[in-house]
Amino acid sequence: MKIDATTRLEDHDTAYSNSGAVKGSERFAPAWTAAAESFRAALMADGRGSLDQPYGGGARQAYDFFLPVHPPRGLFVFVHGGYWQRFDKSLFSHLAGGPLARGFAVAIPSYTLCPDVRIGDIVKEIGAFLEHVAAKVDGPITLAGHSAGGHLVARMAAAPSPISDDVRARIAAVLSISGVHDLRPLRATAMNAVLHLDGAEARAESPALLDPAIAAPVTCWVGGDELPEFLRQNALLANLWYGLGHPTRTVVSPGRHHYDVIDDLTDPDSAMTALVSPQPPEPD
Numbered sequence: 001m002k003i004d005a006t007t008r009l010e011d012h013d014t015a016y017s018n019s020g021a022v023k024g025s026e027r028f029a030p031a032w033t034a035a036a037e038s039f040r041a042a043l044m045a046d047g048r049g050s051l052d053q054p055y056g057g058g059a060r061q062a063y064d065f066f067l068p069v070h071p072p073r074g075l076f077v078f079v080h081g082g083y084w085q086r087f088d089k090s091l092f093s094h095l096a097g098g099p100l101a102r103g104f105a106v107a108i109p110s111y112t113l114c115p116d117v118r119i120g121d122i123v124k125e126i127g128a129f130l131e132h133v134a135a136k137v138d139g140p141i142t143l144a145g146h147s148a149g150g151h152l153v154a155r156m157a158a159a160p161s162p163i164s165d166d167v168r169a170r171i172a173a174v175l176s177i178s179g180v181h182d183l184r185p186l187r188a189t190a191m192n193a194v195l196h197l198d199g200a201e202a203r204a205e206s207p208a209l210l211d212p213a214i215a216a217p218v219t220c221w222v223g224g225d226e227l228p229e230f231l232r233q234n235a236l237l238a239n240l241w242y243g244l245g246h247p248t249r250t251v252v253s254p255g256r257h258h259y260d261v262i263d264d265l266t267d268p269d270s271a272m273t274a275l276v277s278p279q280p281p282e283p284d
Contacts, residue, residue: 012188015229018147018258028259029091036093040064043093055109055132061125063109063133064089066096072105074139074172076277077130078265081147081178084122085114085194095265098273104142107133111152115194119183119205126152127162140172142276146262150179150220154237155205159213174218175276178230178258181208181220181237185229208237217247219275223256230258 009015019025043049043066050065076099080092088110096106109129111122134141145153154176156163183202186192203209212218218241222234231252238248253261253272264270268277 009185009229012185013190015227016186016189016191018227018230021227022257022259025259029087032091032094036091039094039097055129056125058112058125060088060110060112061129062089063107063129064093065133065136066093066100066106068100068103068105070103072137072139073103074105075133075137075141076104076106077133077141077143077153078106078108079126079143079145079149079152080108080110081145081149082113083191083195084119084148085191092262095262097266098268098270099142099265099277101268102273102277104277105137107136109133115196118196118201120201123152123155123205124162126156130156130163130167134167134170139170141167141170142173142175143171144175144177144265144276145179146177147258148180150176151181151183151205151207154179154181154207154218155210157212157214157216157218158207158210160210161213168214171214171216173216173276174214175221175272176218176234176237177221177262177272178223178226179207179220179233179237180230181233182206208233208240211244212241212246217249219249219251221251221253221261221272223258223261224252224254225257226261227258 048067052062053065054062078095080087089108092108099106111125143153143156153174157174183197183206187197187202220234220238222230235250238250242248264272
C-alpha cells in the first residue's frame with residue numbers, strides 16, 4: 001500500500017488572496033462600476049429601476065430593484081462579495097441582465113461591512129432584506145451570491161436560518177458562486193483583524209457545518225482557474241449536504257477565475273442564468 005506524504009495548509013493568506021492570484025485584478029472593480037452604471041442608466045430611463053430602497057435603518061441597509069418588461073415570474077436576488085469588508089451593490093447592477101431578460105425581478109442589496117459589524121450580524125441583515133423584498137414580488141425566489149455573498153446565500157439556506165418558514169418555502173434555487181462555506185480557515189488569515197471571527201462564530205456561521213433548511217437544490221459554482229482553497233470550499237458544501245440527502249450540484253467553469261466567473265449572469269442564454277432562472281423570456 002502506498003501512503004502519500006502528509007500535507008497541510010500553512011500559508012492561509014496566500015491561499016485566500018484572490019487579488020494576488022489573478023493578474024490585473026485591480027482592473028475588475030472599475031470595470032464592474034462602469035458596466036453597472038451604464039446598466040442602471042438604461043433601466044432608469046425605461047422606468048424599470050428603483051435605487052437605494054431601504055430595508056432597515058442602517059446607512060448601508062438598502063437595495064436596488066429592477067423589473068423585467070413583463071410582469072415578473074419571480075424574484076432573483078444577487079448578494080455581492082468582498083470578504084464581508086468591501087464593495088456594495090452599485091458595482092453589480094449589470095449582473096441583473098440575464099435574469100431580467102428571462103422575466104425575473106432582480107434585487108441587489110448592500111449590507112453593513114466588517115469591522116463595523118460581525119459576520120453574524122451581516123447574516124441577520126441579509127435575512128431582514130429577504131423578508132422585506134419577498135413581499136414585493138410573488139412567485140419563486142432564487143438566491144445567488146459571489147464569494148462572501150455565496151457564503152451569505154448559502155447561510156440563508158442553512159439551519160438555523162434567519163428567514164421565516166414562508167420565505168424559505170418560496171426559495172426555488174440557491175447558487176453560491178465561489179462561496180466560502182467553512183469560515184474556520186479565515187481565522188488564520190490577516191483579514192481576521194477586520195473580521196474578528198472567533199471559533200464559536202466561525203462554526204455557527206459556516207453553512208458547511210450546518211444542516212440544510214430548505215428543500216430547493218443548491219448549486220456550488222466555481223471557476224476552474226480559481227485558487228485551490230476556493231475549489232475545495234466549493235465542493236465542500238455540495239458534498240456535505242449531498243450526504244445529508246439534499247439535492248446539490250457542483251459546477252467547475254473551465255478557464256474562469258474568481259473575478260470573471262460571475263460574468264455569465266449578464267447573459268440570458270448562459271448555463272448559469274438558465275440554471276437559476278429556467279423559464280424562457282416572454283415574447284415581445
